[in-house]
Amino acid sequence: MEYPNLNSQSAALYRRAQQVLPDGNSRTTIALKPYPIYLDEASGAEVIDVDGNRYIDFNNNYTSLLHGHCFEPVRKAVDAQITKATACSFTTEAEIELAELLCDRVESFKKIRFCNSGSEAVMNMLKAARAFTGKPKVAKIEGLYHGSYDFAEVSLKNRPEDREGLVPRSTPYSFGTPNSVLREVIPLPFNESDATETIVQQHADSLACIMIDLMPQTLSMSSPSKEYLATLARLSKQYQILLAFDEVISFRLGFSGGQGMFGLKPDITSLGKIIGGGFPVGAIAGRADIMSVFEPGDGGTARLPHGGTFNGNPITMAAGKAAMSAMDTRKFDQLNAMGDKLRQQVTSTLNDLNIFGQVIGKGSLFAVRFHNRPMDNFTDIVVKEDERVFMEKLRNYLIGNGIWIGGNMAGCLSTATTQDHIDLFCESLSDGIRA
Numbered sequence: 001m002e003y004p005n006l007n008s009q010s011a012a013l014y015r016r017a018q019q020v021l022p023d024g025n026s027r028t029t030i031a032l033k034p035y036p037i038y039l040d041e042a043s044g045a046e047v048i049d050v051d052g053n054r055y056i057d058f059n060n061n062y063t064s065l066l067h068g069h070c071f072e073p074v075r076k077a078v079d080a081q082i083t084k085a086t087a088c089s090f091t092t093e094a095e096i097e098l099a100e101l102l103c104d105r106v107e108s109f110k111k112i113r114f115c116n117s118g119s120e121a122v123m124n125m126l127k128a129a130r131a132f133t134g135k136p137k138v139a140k141i142e143g144l145y146h147g148s149y150d151f152a153e154v155s156l157k158n159r160p161e162d163r164e165g166l167v168p169r170s171t172p173y174s175f176g177t178p179n180s181v182l183r184e185v186i187p188l189p190f191n192e193s194d195a196t197e198t199i200v201q202q203h204a205d206s207l208a209c210i211m212i213d214l215m216p217q218t219l220s221m222s223s224p225s226k227e228y229l230a231t232l233a234r235l236s237k238q239y240q241i242l243l244a245f246d247e248v249i250s251f252r253l254g255f256s257g258g259q260g261m262f263g264l265k266p267d268i269t270s271l272g273k274i275i276g277g278g279f280p281v282g283a284i285a286g287r288a289d290i291m292s293v294f295e296p297g298d299g300g301t302a303r304l305p306h307g308g309t310f311n312g313n314p315i316t317m318a319a320g321k322a323a324m325s326a327m328d329t330r331k332f333d334q335l336n337a338m339g340d341k342l343r344q345q346v347t348s349t350l351n352d353l354n355i356f357g358q359v360i361g362k363g364s365l366f367a368v369r370f371h372n373r374p375m376d377n378f379t380d381i382v383v384k385e386d387e388r389v390f391m392e393k394l395r396n397y398l399i400g401n402g403i404w405i406g407g408n409m410a411g412c413l414s415t416a417t418t419q420d421h422i423d424l425f426c427e428s429l430s431d432g433i434r435a
């Protein structure tokens, strides 16, 4: 197969889709130029497109599939639930079961509230922080992606030059973002403790929370340093600002999520992706006193009313429970060991080719970069234009050779990934770089 092939079924479907869907789809993050590939079926670590081409999936629906596609326990749980009830204006035991499973695993999760996407989870986490503290502003790390909510999107497309001295500018991501939003979101410079402390001190009286992702995709899967995380924890305690972790992706790092791996205890956490077993999901979890903002108070109205027609829907709850129950600590260790193997083999591949490059990430998450800069500050992490162009060409080569990976050469493994898949990935990577 060759990508692109304008005579393919995928290219034809794209031409048809453009008549009724803006850019032919409903998801900016899966856009692919000159046309997206249309999926026919998927199983385990493999997907097949409408032209019959097979790919090994190193994207797993942007990290949401812990077990690859159509995992049998998830299918069985969904089949069983679908014959009972799919959506209802009642609550179900399935919701309690998934909540119990998650609260048992993570020390900081005293209570949990479900919604339908990671974006909604982040939105409600920020709203909960405001409702609990009574303070209007939120701080986030410059350049980090947290889904589609205009407050969470601030500074997402910042470049290193978008600073005033050491202070990142509050910039909009979408056209039409109100200036009032920009004023209420304070971007912090990744891993720069002193500058962060100065900025937080300046806004301390009005800051509801500081939000961070432990494994930020838009920062090439480079984790914040221990020292930086300790600074954020100290500042949040000192100034009664909530420490908010966005674990929509990093929760797949271990049995107790990224916070377990890093040994940290945030006040509140947003979740999504893996906890839905492949179905649409989001959740907010945290301290009982903070989560009480969702409970009706004396007047009968919650401080943060939170409706949602499909919140906690039984299909997602059943699928999430099946996927998460299949992962004990040993299974997470095995999956993460596969990630270590992949990183070792990619490193050897790059060394053998004698080119500038490195593989970053932890657990089952990884990203390949084509430079040897250290990856600990925003300026060095941001992908340069020539690197971006190279990665785009390489990705198209990989797609043409049956390797499905995210546009920024970031990927993840599932329990369906085998050693053969890793070998094929490294072979194709090597051939692609040479080509």
Ligand SMILES: Cc1ncc(COP(=O)(O)O)c(C=O)c1O
Pocket (backbone or CB within 6 Å): 062, 116, 117, 118, 119, 120, 122, 145, 146, 147, 148, 213, 217, 246, 247, 248, 249, 272, 273, 281
């Ligand atoms: C860290 C993080 N937060 C939030 C989101 C938004 O999740 P969703 O796409 O389910 O809305 C994402 C999505 O990739 C994410 O990576």
